[in-house]
Amino acid sequence: MTTQDTDRAAEWAARFSDRMSRVRASEIRELLKLLDQPDILSFAGGIPDPGLFPAEQIQAGYDAILADPALSRQALQYSVSEGYLPLRQWIAERMSRDGMPCEPHNIMLTAGSQQALDLVGKLFISPGDTVVVARPTYLGALQAFNGYEPAYRDLPEDALRDPAAADLPHGALGYFVPDFANPTGVSLTLEERQAVLALADRLDMTLVEDAAYRELRFVGETTPTLLSLDIARSGGIDNARTLFLGTLSKTLSPALRIGWVCGPKAVIEKLVLLKQGADLHVSTINQMVAHRAVSEGYDQHLHRLRGAYGHKARVILAALERSMPKGVTWSHPEGGMFVWVDLPEGIDGAALLARAIAEERVAFVPGAPFFAEVQTPNAIRLSYSLPTDEQIEEGVARMARLISKVISEA
Structure with missing residues (x-):
């Protein structure tokens, strides 16, 4: 230079x-x-x-959509910021079966869950606001939040053993990867998940549950999500304090860039406004191809x-x-x-x-x-x-x- x-x-x-x-x-x-x-x-x-x-299945999806005049016009056009409705319906049905009853209006599709982290940071973090994270935590989340100038606090080692004693500020944003966390591969036990919610209730925390690896369990029994436990306690998703971030990047393909946020309708409506200002919507054709791919043989x-x-x-x-x-x-x-x-x-x-x-x-x-x-x-x-x-x-x-x-x- x-x-x-x-x-x-x-x-x-x-x-x-x-x-x-x-x-x-x-x-x-x-x-x-x-x-x-x-x-x-x-x-x-x-x-x-x-x-x-599943390259052949993805290829077949593109071929079928582009070969159909009506579908191709839809797939190559602008679309709504919330995301392709059939895919949101599929996600809502799958999450409901996993103990998180919700509707398509509780879900917004994003360009991978990484964009979801950025939009959540934009919505909830003002300069100097506290973000509570595990030790260690996902580096990509720190990168997404850094631009909004938070003050980070590591979750105290004894916080999940005694939530009532944790010395943390009220009103913080709490970020957790309960299942097979990046970077440790470690999962929270059921008791630890309940303790996270107890801590959040005491400190009025907004929780972000990053579930990027949840579908990749190969040993042991499935543990309820933070959101499912939250819904059971609060009486419904619109009363919950937890935002669930999901993705198809780890299971279907990263290149499709399909992730989502699931949470209270009032939060999703604000995230949609931010999504409109960021990139309008996820690639329409990719959403349609992803829907075809997950609708048959996904399990x-x-x-x-x-x-x-x-x-x-x-x-x-x-x-x-x-x-x-x-x-x-x-x-x-x-x-x-x-x-x-x-x-x-x-x-x-x-x-x-x-x-x-x-x-x-x-x-x-x-x-x-x-x-x-x-x-x-x-x-x-x-x-x-x-x-x-x-x-x-x-x-x-x-x-x-x-x-x-x-x-x-x-």
Whole structure:
């Protein structure tokens, strides 16, 4: 970059709004740019296995819609901001079966649940407002909320054991991933979910339940959602304090960009206004294709996904047990795509990554960026969704070799 380019960039920076000082590039996405080399074994990107996408079914949906003159005119046209009604009806029916009785007017479709996070942040967060998050939490949520200038508070360790004693401000926004959380893979128990609601009632919190991985349970029994427990307590969805964020990105395809917000009608109506100002609506044809795809054989498709990701989880857990040195511990997910690894004190995840790429040609995500208030550097996130069994075993062996080396050097 020339001096003139640098000066011009500084001139532009002086014109940006104050909130841009809080906006940072995703460390994960920046990392992925460096991992195109075929010899690197990567546990970094928490992305679905493309071999599991129902590509033929999606292709058939586009073909059928575009071959029909009436459907093609609808699919290629502007549409309502709330989203394609048949798809919202399907979502409402499915959520109702999962203990969350609702109607299509309680649902707005979004460009993935990531856009839902942004719109929820825009609606509820003013500069300085408190957002309560778990330790650690989803980095993408922090990025979505950062532009609205919140003050983050980590959920106190004892808050779910004794909600009445938690020292948190009233009226905060609480963000939680109860099922197979990104980054830890850990789920809240039923008792912990009830404690979250008790805490929210005491502090008059608005809750955001991010359910991106809920459909990917491969072990154990399903636990009620925060929203379902909230509805049971409050008497109906329009009396609830919980907003449920869902997505088809982890189950159908990320490229379709289909997510949704489900909540009280009064909240959805305001979110629709913000959606209109953001992008008017999600791609109409993508919504129609998604509806066709989920209307036939979706549960069988989920069964296939759960089997595949459950197998990979067993492979990585066995490899960690076999290879990791003493002092390294990890989570044991019952669903989703992630394992959280706690390293011995004094080992920094970011420094370990630099050495892992240089010395062992293996990549992962350092843990520190997933902490909103107080960082914990001696942790890393591993995603097992994309690599093959052989790559998982070899990659874990390489990491274990390096961690053992770092421990011996200390």
